[in-house]
Amino acid sequence: MDSAKLIERLHSGLPEDAVLTDPDVTVSYAHDMASFCEAGTPAAVVLPRTVEQVQHVMRTATELRVPVVPQGARTGLSGAANASDGCLVLSLTKMDRILEIDPVDRVAVVEPGVINATLSRAVAAQGLYYPPDPSSWEMCSIGGNIGTASGGLCCVKYGVTAEYVLGLTVVLADGSLLNTGRRTAKGVAGYDLTRLFVGSEGSLGIVVRATLALKPEPPQQLALAAEFPTAAAACEAVCRIMADGHAPALLELMDRTSIQAVNAMANMGLPETTEALLLAAFDTPEPARDLAAVARVCTEAGATEVVPAETAAESDLLLQARRLTLTALDRVKGVTMIDDVCVPRSRLGELLEGVAAIAARHDLTIGVCAHAGDGNTHPTVCFDPADEDEAARARISFDEIMGLGLELGGTITGEHGVGLLKKDWLARELGPVSLRLHRGIKEVFDPLGLLNPGKVF
Template sequence: MDDVITRLRAGLPAEAIHTDPDVVVSYAHDMASFCEAGTPAVVVLPSSVEQVQHVMRTATELRVPVVPQGARTGLSGAANASDGCIVLSLVRMDRILEISPVDRIAVVEPGVVNAVLSRAVGEHGLYYPPDPSSWEMCTIGGNIGTASGGLCCVKYGVTAEYVLGLDVVLADGRLLSTGRRTAKGVAGYDLTRLFVGSEGTLGVVVRAVLALRPQPPRQLVLAAEFPSAAAACDAVCAIMERGHTPSLLELMDRTTVRAVNRLGRMGLPETTEALLLAAFDTPDPAADLAAVGELCTAAGATQVVPAEDAAESELLLKARRMSLTALEAVKSATMIDDVCVPRSRLGEMIDRTAAVAAKYDLTIGVCAHAGDGNTHPVVCFDHTDPDESRRARESFDEIMALGLELGGTITGEHGVGVLKKEWLARELGPVGVELQRGIKRTFDPLGILNPGKLF
């Protein structure tokens, strides 16, 4: 690797290259459990497109694998290093290059943190909707790599719907521009969408043109308690069937509610079997909440409490955003599933996940973007207990199989990475895998970009 580092130093400032073993190992993996990770040879933190190009040209010439990374908040091992690789961390490329209220776009580098962008465009009366639970830490580049979603997807959609154009450094160091700045554009194949969700296996995103929306009114939130998850899911189906368009529709099961209370002392009702949060950012949110409250009551809600103001609403949303962190505190390790099913099968998905928890004698909490059927069963286990770890892995796989059985997908927003490679093959089938591998070879013939991910 001495030759690799020497070549890197020829085109990079000294502060961009890290070889200290303690520093290097800290970049070895993201936040996923049960995902193998190798030891990088070097960590590079570029601050310009030209520096990224130099890294990729060097890697191609010397046949060295490169693992692109953002903030490493991912949950599938997509940012995990491979042995002897160059870790290419984009966090220093964190400039917002442009915000245009007229064109309703933002142009950003990949290291911009989601929440930073959201606040910046908000100062112009604009809104960038995708809001993953880790929005205070995760980067736009990582969001693009995993096609992430968030709480608002039921109304506003996922990251892919907001990426208009990209600048991407390819494996050989060439710079590719895709997409557009315009509201419409259908010239050629949609390469922009191809890169969204590719998890760094096709190229390194160095700039993104993002669509923005006008800032909506402040939303109000309603909380509804249910005696069963099935009843809560019946309410979800009724809300969507009646044509309502909530800005979020989130569900927390009893296990999740109790975990949130333990961690944050939120005072949520622990007697509930399922807590449904619905929000509207319409001109008259109180009227919309009243209509949804009636549907919740008809579905069996034992209590329906609309927030009186934005402060109460934000408190409820804080509890929901805390869900994954709270469940991670239950045991020493977690495996976070990301199974999305048709809304009509949501109740069955949650009830049968509870049966899996009982079968394996494990704590499995479920929080969900209920409005779009995206469930996050979180398997809590003691990683120092071999038997419990085995049961955790088996329960995870059973939940994945359940999602496919119900007509769903193995991931709605967290990606495939290392964790779900086997399951991606099952979902796509042999023809789908063959074609996707062919696309990978076209963009990365040497296989140096994020090797071992997806396939």
């Protein structure tokens, strides 16, 4: 590839400051937050601000046969945003406008670089609610959320990102523009291409605009914290809560390792003697009544103490502790590998017991936090990368956890995506027939294989 020609062609349709070539700058765009994922050296980083500029980038890439790696805020945990050698990194962070908030149709139209928390606060100001709320919501972008089909703490009641994406505007590999979906509450015309793009990790096209469904703002949440002597008892409480028909806005679990890590980082004062802490919250008209009912369930399941929050501020403090978990675990040894295994709720206890056995077998620290209400767990392997033996054991344990998840009828990723980290495991989960169809779909949208090559499968 002629680098000079590439840069010249890019500059013909982009502002001077939208093309970065200084290696000291472009290296900072080389990877996301995943460990054990290789990252190459990009030929350039482009930061378009308009749909037309994205089209220009893709037309140039197609003409010169240059691979393109789309990026959001790079908070991903699977290596999906990692650069490959000689690629164009297409960063969408400058496309960060909220174009419309419509309280009648209950939709928001946004560009991909809008930060999740920014959108949530903007719609809340109009009495509306955008439910998907990943733990990184203060940093992650809507485009990245769409690319990985992300979830969050409130999925147990409100569902995941895919359920809120009504329509998309997508720049395809050849620079053409595709509109999918609609802004109506109903619509079944044609294949559901919108859902196809959600979770595709930038391998089919570049999302440049999204129409998102909104809900009326719910009442303020109230939460409780229940302490359990074993993770199995906490998981039994989760099963009983759901079987009894309760509808918590969130149902989260932290094990002792996670609790200790959060206390060490933020002095939260969480109970470090408990083996598992279950957090439940309701945003119903009478949350105190619902919390009392769940408190009884937790006590019957073996909780040693149940502490309901009395104010919204106390509830927010509990939820902040949960949001800090992955960051806190990252400080235990300096590096983490964050798994993303999701199993049926009925098998949650088996997964946590299995993870504990894996940690003991490999002499590793593995903290577990979980969106317990939907069975999505984040076993987090803490290790010292300078210790080659420990790093090797960390990788083995990570794979064993994914294998355990599949054995229990689950999936290798509930919300973080596949990227580079889980390519081999995706093939095992999908099987040869499904994998062949996936590759066929990829070829239809990206016949030259330029979009995020080497990712997913």
